[in-house]
Amino acid sequence: MTRKYRALIVDLDGVIWRGSKPLRDNIKALKLLRGKGVRIIYLSNNATRSRQEYIIRLQKYGLKADLNTVINSAYAAAEYVKEHGGYKVFIVGEAGLFYEASLVGLLPVAMGTEAEYVIVGMDRFVTYSKLAYACRLIKGGAHFIAANYDLTYPVEDGEDPGAGSIVEFLKGCSGREPEIIAGKPNPWILDLALRLNGVRRDEALIVGDRIDTDIMLGALNNVDTLLVLTGVSKPEDIERYGVNPTYIAKNIYEFLVENKELFSVYIAEGFEDSNCRS
Numbered sequence: 001m002t003r004k005y006r007a008l009i010v011d012l013d014g015v016i017w018r019g020s021k022p023l024r025d026n027i028k029a030l031k032l033l034r035g036k037g038v039r040i041i042y043l044s045n046n047a048t049r050s051r052q053e054y055i056i057r058l059q060k061y062g063l064k065a066d067l068n069t070v071i072n073s074a075y076a077a078a079e080y081v082k083e084h085g086g087y088k089v090f091i092v093g094e095a096g097l098f099y100e101a102s103l104v105g106l107l108p109v110a111m112g113t114e115a116e117y118v119i120v121g122m123d124r125f126v127t128y129s130k131l132a133y134a135c136r137l138i139k140g141g142a143h144f145i146a147a148n149y150d151l152t153y154p155v156e157d158g159e160d161p162g163a164g165s166i167v168e169f170l171k172g173c174s175g176r177e178p179e180i181i182a183g184k185p186n187p188w189i190l191d192l193a194l195r196l197n198g199v200r201r202d203e204a205l206i207v208g209d210r211i212d213t214d215i216m217l218g219a220l221n222n223v224d225t226l227l228v229l230t231g232v233s234k235p236e237d238i239e240r241y242g243v244n245p246t247y248i249a250k251n252i253y254e255f256l257v258e259n260k261e262l263f264s265v266y267i268a269e270g271f272e273d274s275n276c277r278s
């Protein structure tokens with residue numbers, strides 16, 4: 001059955017921008033869809049920044065967003081802890097994670113202070129003593145929360161260790177598994193995004209550039225997916241991960257031109273290319 005999509009759940013890195021470079025064909029298509037009433041929800045695994053920072057960056061490219069339509073793994077992890085009654089948290093992570101934790105009403109504590117929860121995200125300022133303290137808390141019974149499990153992340157000249165590598169370190173020394181991995185491809189962040197926007201799984205299309213996170217998120221949770229070739233994954237990677245996107249396209253704009261019937265909003269009004277010059 002062909003579905004009609006009311007909302008797009010869009011990844012950021014590799015879809016909206018790559019490094020400092022905006023990806024114009026994708027941005028153009030999203031503006032067009034939003035103008036036709038399709039809800040655009042941005043979903044990123046990056047836990048180093050706050051949602052507010054993304055809202056400002058998206059605005060620079062003419063994309064409107066707010067705290068309900070931008071969701072990252074820092075916020076998803078913080079929201080999980082809040083909804084499970086947590087308060088004092090020890091954070092291994094960067095400013096975005098501290099900011100989102102504070103914003104939902106958690107209290108990030110310093111080393112040496114007791115905490116019921118340890119939240120782990122990407123931390124480029126990680127130290128041995130920070131990890132040692134987090135490990136003691138986890139071994140002592142604190143909840144072990146991972147913002148995401150991305151072992152690496154792309155940088156200009158290759159790949160560097162991501163949050164998942166820090167999570168692995170803490171798994172090794174504590175002998176415990178995280179209670180939850182908040183980010184993609186796990187259901188928590190997806191369900192949070194859908195809940196905040198009043199969208200059902202069968203009304204949404206996940207758009208991303210990575211098979212192991214974006215496309216896997218849809219495959220594991222029965223949401224249709226569009227793989228765009230503007231970021232890291234290539235068609236030949238599909239076999240490696242054994243997961244098939246519902247659609248593959250060079251970029252969102254090309255997909256839109258070929259598949260306008262998938263967006264029910266077009267049925268009445270038709271599709272006008274002249275609206276979408278950016």
Ligand SMILES: [Mg+2]
Nearest residue numbers: 011013014209
């Ligand atoms: Mg990406």
